[in-house]
Amino acid sequence: MRADAARNLEKILSTAARLLAADPGASMVRIAAEADVDRRTVYRQFESREALLAAIYTARYDAVEIAFENARLTEAPVAVALHRYVEGIVEATRRWPVAFDQMAADPATAVRRRELGDRLDAFIRRCVDEELFRADLPDGWIEGLLRQVTKVAADDLTHLEAAQAADLVVETLLRGVGRS
Amino acid sequence: MRADAARNLEKILSTAARLLAADPGASMVRIAAEADVDRRTVYRQFESREALLAAIYTARYDAVEIAFENARLTEAPVAVALHRYVEGIVEATRRWPVAFDQMAADPATAVRRRELGDRLDAFIRRCVDEELFRADLPDGWIEGLLRQVTKVAADDLTHLEAAQAADLVVETLLRGVGRS
DNA sequence: TTGTTCTGTCACATCACTGTAGCATTTAGG
DNA sequence: CCTAAATGCTACAGTGATGTGACAGAACAA
Numbered sequence: 109m110r111a112d113a114a115r116n117l118e119k120i121l122s123t124a125a126r127l128l129a130a131d132p133g134a135s136m137v138r139i140a141a142e143a144d145v146d147r148r149t150v151y152r153q154f155e156s157r158e159a160l161l162a163a164i165y166t167a168r169y170d171a172v173e174i175a176f177e178n179a180r181l182t183e184a185p186v187a188v189a190l191h192r193y194v195e196g197i198v199e200a201t202r203r204w205p206v207a208f209d210q211m212a213a214d215p216a217t218a219v220r221r222r223e224l225g226d227r228l229d230a231f232i233r234r235c236v237d238e239e240l241f242r243a244d245l246p247d248g249w250i251e252g253l254l255r256q257v258t259k260v261a262a263d264d265l266t267h268l269e270a271a272q273a274a275d276l277v278v279e280t281l282l283r284g285v286g287r288s
Numbered sequence: 289m290r291a292d293a294a295r296n297l298e299k300i301l302s303t304a305a306r307l308l309a310a311d312p313g314a315s316m317v318r319i320a321a322e323a324d325v326d327r328r329t330v331y332r333q334f335e336s337r338e339a340l341l342a343a344i345y346t347a348r349y350d351a352v353e354i355a356f357e358n359a360r361l362t363e364a365p366v367a368v369a370l371h372r373y374v375e376g377i378v379e380a381t382r383r384w385p386v387a388f389d390q391m392a393a394d395p396a397t398a399v400r401r402r403e404l405g406d407r408l409d410a411f412i413r414r415c416v417d418e419e420l421f422r423a424d425l426p427d428g429w430i431e432g433l434l435r436q437v438t439k440v441a442a443d444d445l446t447h448l449e450a451a452q453a454a455d456l457v458v459e460t461l462l463r464g465v466g467r468s
Numbered sequence: 469t470t471g472t473t474c475t476g477t478c479a480c481a482t483c484a485c486t487g488t489a490g491c492a493t494t495t496a497g498g
Numbered sequence: 499c500c501t502a503a504a505t506g507c508t509a510c511a512g513t514g515a516t517g518t519g520a521c522a523g524a525a526c527a528a
Contacts, residue, residue, distance in 0.1 A: 109503095110495085110496055110497085110502090110503060110504065111496065111497085112495070112496065112503095112504070112505085113496095113503080113504060113505090116504090116505090130389075130393070131393065132312060132313065133312065133313045135484080135485060135486090136485075136486070136487090137484090137485075137486095145505085145506095146505065146506050146507075147486095147506095148488090148505075148506070148507080149504080149505060149506080151486090151487065151488080152504080152505085155487090156486080156487075157485090157486070157487090207389070209310075209387070213310070213311065239467050240466065240467060241465050241466065241467060242465055242466070242467050243467075245456075245465060246445055246448070246456070248444050248445075249440075249441075249444070249445065249456065249460075249465075250465055252440040252443075252444045253437065253440060253460065253465065256436040256437065256439070256440050257433065257436065257437070259436070260429075260432040260433060260436050261429075263432075264428050264429070264432045265426055265428075265429065268426070276425075276426070276429065280429075280433065280464065281464055281465055281466070282464045282465065282466030282468075283463065283464040283466055284460065284461055284462045284463040284464035285421050285422055285425060285429075285430055285433065285461055285462065286420065286421065286422070286461070286462030286463055287419050287420060287421060287422050287423075288462070289473095290472090290473060290474065290525085290526060290527080291525095291526070291527090292473095292474070292475085292525065292526065293473080293474060293475090293526095296474090296475090315514080315515060315516090316515075316516070316517090317514090317515075317516095325475085325476095326475065326476050326477075327476095327516095328475075328476070328477080328518095329474085329475060329476080331516090331517065331518080332474080332475080335517090336516080336517075337515090337516070337517090
């Protein structure tokens with residue numbers, strides 16, 4: 109692949125991820141225009157709209173998987189793993205800002221989503237077992253919190269580096285925002 | 289308006305809200321089918337797709353406004369107001385499960401959204417002033433948390449009544465999920 | 469029952485988006 | 499410089515969604 113083609117591929121992917129995060133129905137025309145590229149060029153890189161979507165989802169899952177592995181969820185001390193996990197997810201989310209619900213509705217990537225979900229579940233159980241998290245909370249509550257709080261940090265606190273955002277997320281998760 | 293027409297109107301609104309929450313691009317055909325009504329009937333109640341969307345947003349904002357007023361955000365003790373606010377928002381979110389980002393992108397209801405946002409902002413400042421919330425957190429962090437944590441409770445913890453969900457949300461917000 | 473209102477159905481025009489084709493032009497890279 | 503690769507542009511067919519019209523039939527309300 110020629111260098112300019114690779115550049116365009118990259119730009120198309122990034123632009124599409126950004127636009128689709130804001131508007132899941134964004135058309136190929138708009139994506140191409142925003143990427144300063146002809147509509148035809150997008151179709152030369154991606155057979156169809158679906159293929160473009162799949163490529164974005166794959167990129168996102170790749171980034172998440174890297175975060176999982178950097179965090180060493182099964183080996184590192186839970187507090188350390190949690191922090192590294194959040195930091196990695198913040199980076200992945202900022203790099204590939206895809207709407208969560210949108211991806212959850214895609215059947216093509218269901219297996220991978222499930223596999224990653226299971227690993228996160230296992231980690232949360234480990235955090236409960238090792239007494240980092242309380243054990244008396246409803247099923248799924250901690251997971252939902254962790255996902256959404258991390259997302260808020262990634263989206264809203266853009267002036268914070270990922271590591272600082274992770275500090276805040278972890279502290280908020282563990283101790284809350286109450287004064288007492 | 290005849291009784292059956294009113295029934296249909298109600299059903300169309302509810303069904304549309306539910307479908308659009310899951311898929312913002314849901315077509316009028318699908319909405320009509322899911323509401324057991326002909327496509328033409330939807331167009332008799334709502335001039336256009338946009339008008340239907342606007343009606344849903346208005347219904348949602350009405351419900352949120354009721355929650356605001358029931359909570360008495362400027363008068364009641366902050367802890368009480370917070371609890372009542374969350375409970376009301378959980379109910380409103382369940383009744384009108386519209387995607388937040390989708391509504392945020394709509395210019396027609398921008399003034400109302402802004403007005404409600406300002407009232408929530410003022411309440412959060414009051415919570416900080418009266419020492420319920422910590423004061424050393426980044427701008428917007430508490431607001432983002434409050435919104436999203438409440439949403440997670442409304443969406444994921446469907447087996448909990450709104451009041452119990454509010455218990456959990458407030459406790460989590462104030463003290464976190466840490467064991468120590 | 470009877471008049472009015474509402475709904476279902478078939479039909480139609482319009483529009484936006486998708487995906488494909490051919491060809492001239494530009495650009496990378498040996 | 500020169501070839502192969504990649505792009506821009508125009509055009510076209512197909513599809514699905516939106517919005518409207520007319521009319522017969524069903525459901526409500528007096």
